[in-house]
Amino acid sequence: MSTLTKQTLSHLDWLEAEAIHIMREVAGQCERPVLLFSGGKDSICLLRIAEKAFRPGRFPFPLMHIDTGHNYKEVTDFRDKRAAELGERLIVRSVEDSMKRGSVVLKSADESRNKHQSVTLLEAIAEFEFDACIGGARRDEEKARAKERVMSFRDEFGQWDPKNQRPELWNLYNARAFKGENIRAFPISNWTEMDVWQYIEREKLELPSIYFAHKRPVVRKGALLQPVTELTPAKPGDVVEEVLVRFRTVGDITCTAPVESDATTVEQIVIETATTTITERGATRLDDQTSEASMEQRKKEGYF
Amino acid sequence: MEHIPTQENGLLRFMTCGSVDDGKSTLIGRLLYDTKAILADALTAIEKTSKKRGHEVVDLSLLTDGLQAEREQGITIDVAYRYFATGTRKYIIADAPGHEQYTRNMVTAASTANLAIIMIDARKGVLAQTRRHSYITHLVGIPHLVVAVNKMDLVDYDQATYERICAEYRAFADKMGLTAQGFDVRFIPVSALAGDNIVDRSEAMPWYEGPTLLDILETAPPAGTHERSESFRFPVQYVIRPQASDDPELHDYRGFAGRVESGTVQAGDAVTVLPSGIESRVKAVHIGGEAIEVGHTEQSVTLLLEDEVDISRGDMIVKSGNAPEAKKELRAMLCWLSETPLSPARTYLIRHTSRTVKAKLSGIAYKVDINSQAHVEATQLAVNDIAEVGFKLAQPIFADPYTSNRETGAFIVVDESTNNTVGAGMVL
Ligand SMILES: Nc1nc2c(ncn2[C@@H]2O[C@H](COP(=O)(O)OP(=O)(O)O)[C@@H](O)[C@H]2O)c(=O)[nH]1
């Protein structure tokens, strides 16, 4: 007989339950999964989900970071600290090693290494024979991602074929893949930036310091703030300003911009997130503005 | 300003149904726009594209049509998911194409939706496609339907036109047995383009006194309160064994990890493990190693049992005295999803909850003509076909009828030679 159950899960409880379920499906269906942990806020949420899914047991997968060598030290330090606190194995593979091997060739020395991560990721997948990579991508980030499956199939070249995706129904996920192929699993597909911040607030998750307001030298590039760092020095004619900023996302230094903010607590960030008029990508990505389809293109080529 | 969803009002998943040009994407764009879920830069991008294409008003459908091919052809091919929140609730929208050749995408979108908005073009009224969409939402068990009569601006916001369409739809719904089976069907006149009755009340239709579309969404029962079975169903996904031989507390820890698909569970409950039939009692319900009092429907938890029982992925824990039937022969409604036809000669895999079994087609009772809902004879199933079929299974599965439990009544068919998901089944 069908009747109403009285209890309603809050939206965060529901999203959490779904993410745990997806992570356990990966663990149950795949032989050698890995969780991609960058030290960023989305993958920090993934780690909490993994704790809720598998503690007091160990995680049934190692953590891995594909390091472009262009990450903020605050973030890589946090990455190492968090992995150590959890007592889980952290694998780091670097784009620089791929460059040394000759599998990554930059067009110019200052070309962003961001898109070359895909090569290093594929090399690491081959090295460890990973059959599934769990990542923190969200469908609200970008239009091509809005169509991607929770369990997204990649062929042996790591390519995503948006027109030929496996149907995904109910909560019956199909993570089957032949040797050499790979599943990318996205447990927080259905989360928005707001959900992530609310979850961080509720779970009192620690974050790298650069997520909070701090003074930083920047150059204004249109609406974006280009951080001035050793890697991205000011060019002649640039006007360098000290601005109170925080990062909404902490990617590669060369292509991630901070936003002006005086938010020093997660609570304040939640409020700012509610009032912002610019999307996470629009406010922060120095490389993504070129074409409406650029993410779809990169994903087809094996990008996460 | 975007709304910060309070953490108590739950989440609603809904879908939009309609054929090409009925206004699905525009409606979703409108909902996102009026609830301030679209941010300025995303809007600027679609404004630019709209202008480039020579549209006078911003084409809100560009917000959802995300794939290159879709933008080039101006149609929705795949299911897209969109998100917005109000002060009270978070929403997940599935936007699925409505053409007959996309039936499988509609079934996919419907499988996780709890409410469907059926779009009707006010100029055209109830069409074969409307019946097809209604049939699919009914088949996939969506308990709440909202019939949105769209493009009212193009019929001068005429009440008589609206009421004629409602009467027509009601007659069809009665015939299909929708209303008799307690399905909740509501009607609303809207203009997705102009925003009438979507978030704001229409000034052009003072004769309509009902709630706006958003009001309806805000009050529909959220996820986790599905009109679903109260029988406890817990498919085991994974077994947690810390193997910490030095820690006496953890030495014997064996946690059965899964999601409460229906019902609730708490310490002391007498349970039976399927397929072994072994009985035990729940010692504790955990999340992340910490005890909680009750595991609720749709919550992912870990169960500890009083006795040492051999349980692995694919088993199901249920309350003693309330077990689903073990089925080695399955009768089901099946939607075929693959370009390669269903073959009676082949062995397939069936994934039901966390269990995978080998299966062979034992017969096709009939195929549904989805435009007339008539039953027609069939010996083969091609992509987008819906049929009643029988399967023979190598091992039993523990399934409830889909109409009483969507989670334990659903299965997918997987082709072992490609690993593709090729069928979507609903147990009869
Ligand atoms: N006049 C009018 N046009 C509409 C309305 N809703 C949608 N349209 C137009 O109908 C066309 C198809 O809409 P779209 O949302 O792409 O339909 P979809 O194929 O169902 O997603 C577009 O040109 C819209 O601008 C409406 O309420 N009134």
Ligand SMILES: [Mg+2]
């Ligand atoms: Mg559309």
